[in-house]
Amino acid sequence: MGELVGYVRVSKADGSQVLDLQKDALLSAGVQPSMIYEDFASGKQDDRPGLNSCVKALRPSDILVVWKLDRLGRDLRHLVNTVDDLSKRGVGLRVLAGQSPIDTSSAQGKLLFGIFASLAEYERELIRERTIAGLQSARSRGRVGGRKPRMTAAKVRLAQAAMGQPETVVADLCDELRVSRQTLYRHVSPDGELRPDGIKVLGHSGVYLPKSP
Structure with a gap:
């Protein structure tokens, strides 16, 4: 059995939103204080050192514990890809609050992992199709793919x-x-x-x- 690893985030760095509520929930779920990673950053912000460190620390059979699902992803695409990556690495996910608490050790949680994996694959296929369509369109106009030369x-x-x-x-x-x-x-x-x-x-x-x- 792996370890419980927690992640908490508040949206403002000015201290007006404290982490106590999230931390208390994680501690009650069994996460050790030394295993909680935190960020003071907007969900849209790309640079989240706490989340980056948290993801790097996760090992197969570990379980990532968050208060709500919206604490984890910058947006839906990032959330889908993050959860898909956790699944591929053998890392579990536990979401404590929200309309649908999640625990991937349950049948419902495992089903959710499968749904996220399907969504991630669907997104990759869309990107691939758009790239191919864009290259074909460029070729039809006499252009080829790649970065435009800097020297004319x-x-x-x-x-x-x-x-x-x-x-x-x-x-x-x-x-x-x-x-x-x-x-x-x-x-x-x-x-x-x-x-x-x-x-x-x-x-x-x-x-x-x-x-x-």
């Missing part, structure tokens, strides 16, 4: 003209082009000669002309 043909030509000039300050040129120094040097050498990435950009644009000697 016009930027490469400007870099060619500027590099190698004594008065050119590379940092200022990078600021003007809105690229990093590494990106600049992948396309153009310090003396203004095109490098493979620069040739590729100009070649794709149909305007590549070798630099005159």
Whole structure:
């Protein structure tokens, strides 16, 4: 049998909402004080160090205990994925209050885990279908997937003209082009000669002309 691990959260960090009610409920359920993790953060907030530490501490056969289900998830999607992850790791869940208290050691609780797993799979399938549809739509318009290149043909030509000039300050040129120094040097050498990435950009644009000697 694993350990009971508790998690509590209040929505305001100014102390106007105390954790005592949640903690008392967890302690009454058998959670040891040293095994209670807490956050003072909005449910919508991504960065919740207490929850992150709590999830990392959980081991197979442990049971995560929360006061209400809304203490656990930032939103429905996050809640579904979190509960699904607990199930896959062999971690149980116990929700003490709310309209439908949950205990995954019961038949009803196990059924809930199955429902959450199905919802998580459904969400993944929707994301996959939207991604495929988006790529197909982009291809039909002559575009391909992936991040838009930072260096355009016009930027490469400007870099060619500027590099190698004594008065050119590379940092200022990078600021003007809105690229990093590494990106600049992948396309153009310090003396203004095109490098493979620069040739590729100009070649794709149909305007590549070798630099005159």
